[in-house]
Amino acid sequence: MTTGRLPVRARAAVAATRAVNALSRRLGAGSGSVAGGHVGLALDPRLLERLAAGRRVALVSGTNGKTTTTRLLAVAVGGALGRAATNATGSNMPAGHVTALAGAPPGAPAVLEVDEGYLPHLVASLAPETVVLLNLSRDQLDRTNEVRMVAGKWRAALSEAQAPSTTVVANADDPIVAWAAQRAAHPVWVGAGLPWRQDAVGCPACEGRIAFAAGATGEEGGWRCTCGFARPRLDVRLDGDCVVTADGRRLDLALALPGRFNRANAVMATAAAVTAGVDWDDALRRIADVDEVAGRFAVVEVAGCAARVMLAKNPAGWGELLDLVCPGDRAVVVGINARLADGRDPSWLWDVPFERLRGRTVVATGERCRDLSVRLRYAEVPHRTVRDQVAAVRAAWMAARGPVDFVGNYTAFTDLLARTTRTGA
Amino acid sequence: MSALTVVVVHPDLLGTYGDGGNGVVLAQRARWRGIETELVDATSDLPLPTGDLYCLGGGEDAAQTASAERLREEGTLERAVGQGAVLLAVCAGYQIVGRSFPAADGRPLSGLGLLDVTTTKGRGRRAVGEILAEPLDEGLPVLTGFENHGGLTTRGPTTAPLARVTAGVGNGDGTEGARSGRVVGTYLHGPVLARNPGFADLLISWATGRVLHALDDAEEAALRKERIAAVRAGRAGGTVRYAPGPS
Ligand SMILES: [Zn+2]
Numbered sequence: 001m002t003t004g005r006l007p008v009r010a011r012a013a014v015a016a017t018r019a020v021n022a023l024s025r026r027l028g029a030g031s032g033s034v035a036g037g038h039v040g041l042a043l044d045p046r047l048l049e050r051l052a053a054g055r056r057v058a059l060v061s062g063t064n065g066k067t068t069t070t071r072l073l074a075v076a077v078g079g080a081l082g083r084a085a086t087n088a089t090g091s092n093m094p095a096g097h098v099t100a101l102a103g104a105p106p107g108a109p110a111v112l113e114v115d116e117g118y119l120p121h122l123v124a125s126l127a128p129e130t131v132v133l134l135n136l137s138r139d140q141l142d143r144t145n146e147v148r149m150v151a152g153k154w155r156a157a158l159s160e161a162q163a164p165s166t167t168v169v170a171n172a173d174d175p176i177v178a179w180a181a182q183r184a185a186h187p188v189w190v191g192a193g194l195p196w197r198q199d200a201v202g203c204p205a206c207e208g209r210i211a212f213a214a215g216a217t218g219e220e221g222g223w224r225c226t227c228g229f230a231r232p233r234l235d236v237r238l239d240g241d242c243v244v245t246a247d248g249r250r251l252d253l254a255l256a257l258p259g260r261f262n263r264a265n266a267v268m269a270t271a272a273a274v275t276a277g278v279d280w281d282d283a284l285r286r287i288a289d290v291d292e293v294a295g296r297f298a299v300v301e302v303a304g305c306a307a308r309v310m311l312a313k314n315p316a317g318w319g320e321l322l323d324l325v326c327p328g329d330r331a332v333v334v335g336i337n338a339r340l341a342d343g344r345d346p347s348w349l350w351d352v353p354f355e356r357l358r359g360r361t362v363v364a365t366g367e368r369c370r371d372l373s374v375r376l377r378y379a380e381v382p383h384r385t386v387r388d389q390v391a392a393v394r395a396a397w398m399a400a401r402g403p404v405d406f407v408g409n410y411t412a413f414t415d416l417l418a419r420t421t422r423t424g425a
Numbered sequence: 426m427s428a429l430t431v432v433v434v435h436p437d438l439l440g441t442y443g444d445g446g447n448g449v450v451l452a453q454r455a456r457w458r459g460i461e462t463e464l465v466d467a468t469s470d471l472p473l474p475t476g477d478l479y480c481l482g483g484g485e486d487a488a489q490t491a492s493a494e495r496l497r498e499e500g501t502l503e504r505a506v507g508q509g510a511v512l513l514a515v516c517a518g519y520q521i522v523g524r525s526f527p528a529a530d531g532r533p534l535s536g537l538g539l540l541d542v543t544t545t546k547g548r549g550r551r552a553v554g555e556i557l558a559e560p561l562d563e564g565l566p567v568l569t570g571f572e573n574h575g576g577l578t579t580r581g582p583t584t585a586p587l588a589r590v591t592a593g594v595g596n597g598d599g600t601e602g603a604r605s606g607r608v609v610g611t612y613l614h615g616p617v618l619a620r621n622p623g624f625a626d627l628l629i630s631w632a633t634g635r636v637l638h639a640l641d642d643a644e645e646a647a648l649r650k651e652r653i654a655a656v657r658a659g660r661a662g663g664t665v666r667y668a669p670g671p672s
Pocket of ligand 1: 204209226
């Protein structure tokens with residue numbers, strides 16, 4: 001029994017959370033990660049605070065990399081602090097958090113991915129020991145979550161007055177994140193890089209213009225505004241395949257996960273683990289073997305064809321994934337939907353440098369394959385358009401006679417994953 | 426010197442909705458006709474270069490204000506338009522080229538006055554969703570696009586709207602956009618020219634004085650057919666209408 005210390009009402013709410021989630025899993029109605037949480041919160045609106053009480057809590061937020069960083073942080077602290085309670089499937093709003101904690105043993109640390117809009121609320125109600133801030137850029141703009149508005153709310157919630165005991169591990173290479181964390185009582189500044197700067201040139205402090213030095217990550221780079229707002233002095237930084245620690249040690253990042261962005265996620269996660277008392281070497285050793293996160297980067301079988309499946313939700317994420325995909329020679333399948341979870345407006349396709357796919361075998365797919373097809377026409381990328389995603393993977397596989405890379409936005413990715421037949425190595 | 430110079434104005438400030446795509450569409454459609462074309466991304470830290478065809482896009486409130494101030498101080502855009510340059514202004518850009526537009530707190534700020542339109546904050550929710558509008562002249566087919574704005578825009582007595590709204594919000598009074606000479610403003614962002622290649626060709630023909638031969642626009646035709654059908658069937662989703670004010 002793990003709920004003995006909770007009030008009767010909360011105990012009933014926890015039981016209901018678990019029962020509904022189990023039922024939902026059995027009926028195949030969902031992954032059993034939010035339905036129960038909603039029921040639990042309806043029975044006890046303070047259920048999340050009660051379940052978090054007495055735990056060490058770390059929250060992870062940002063536009064890109066939340067799910068991966070949360071997973072890496074949970075794995076990194078798992079040895080020293082014990083198995084962490086975490087919302088591994090990316091259900092990053094309170095119902096998902098309740099579900100994660102309702103199933104966890106008392107005292108287990110909590111590592112929670114948090115939607116950017118919910119972060120201030122959770123910081124206020126859970127008083128987390130650690131908050132990890134990755135980056136902020138344009139995403140699902142028809143929800144009118146303007147980047148600076150979100151950053152302003154973060155800044156207020158994370159100020160020394162509001163969160164005196166919270167350590168904020170912040171990506172100092174993102175000026176918007178640095179501004180959000182500037183007033184924190186205990187900031188840890190990480191140079192994790194920021195290739196997408198289009199949402200960061202306007203200074204959040206004075207509305208002037210941020211100038212980025214070449215490279216702009218690690219010691220040689222940085223950014224500065226004429227008003228004096230500048231990149232804070234780094235405590236930890238990513239340098240190629242290494243992490244450089246505060247005491248000047250260079251440690252190898254030997255990751256099974258591919259790509260620069262995953263090295264950035266890993267540096268943020270390990271820096272957070274270290275502030276929570278985990279040893280650097282221990283943290284890095286533990287995260288090295290993680291090779292897929294909620295299906296991302298896994299090689300799966302789609303109608304008999306092998307495909308590496310990847311998720312990119314916005315221009316910053318697409319830029320990083322094209323860096324990963326473009327050096328190869330595989331056929332590339334790009335899946336685009338525009339449902340509510342993706343944002344209804346696929347205008348952002350014009351912010352993605354699809355020109356880089358020239359010379360590759362490319363198939364456009366998904367519910368908004370027509371929008372993508374027009375984008376590819378103007379990028380002068382010859383392609384086929386196949387609306388059904390499984391048929392598209394098959395068409396690419398037949399054309400290239402080998403494994404394909406599939407990159408989809410949110411619901412395109414989850415739809416394809418739901419239709420895979422087998423997960424391979 | 427190129428036959429056509431397309432300038433995307435302040436993409437660092439006004440590029441929120443993939444608006445840079447309008448410049449790409451214009452440049453490519455001109456090049457595919459053998460017109461030597463230069464595409465310039467004119468960021469706000471450098472003086473605005475001279476060009477034949479300027480594009481302004483959408484942006485957040487602070488960026489919109491910064492861009493408007495910079496353009497007003499410089500005066501280059503007004504001079505270029507006075508000398509016959511073509512201007513496509515979208516969303517926040519449309520508001521900037523009018524007489525005045527609202528700051529984040531609703532206070533009116535001066536625009537460039539290139540179109541006799543005035544924008545105020547709409548009451549209620551933003552207009553977000555697919556929009557269809559029938560153009561009023563030039564023989565263009567129906568305009569299809571996506572809008573996302575909180576402004577209500579009214580025209581002066583001598584300024585014609587670009588189109589009549591058949592689905593969505595537009596200016597807020599049943600009309601969409603505005604046109605005066607070679608300056609066109611519209612709330613269709615996204616980028617509007619990718620979905621409306623005929624509109625792109627109209628701007629290129631104004632800027633170059635050439636009669637353009639047709640291109641094979643099969644991809645655009647398929648996209649237009651799909652979006653227009655989705656809006657007419659009410660399947661596009663996401664359309665939010667605010668109550669239009671008296672106009
Ligand atoms: Zn500044």
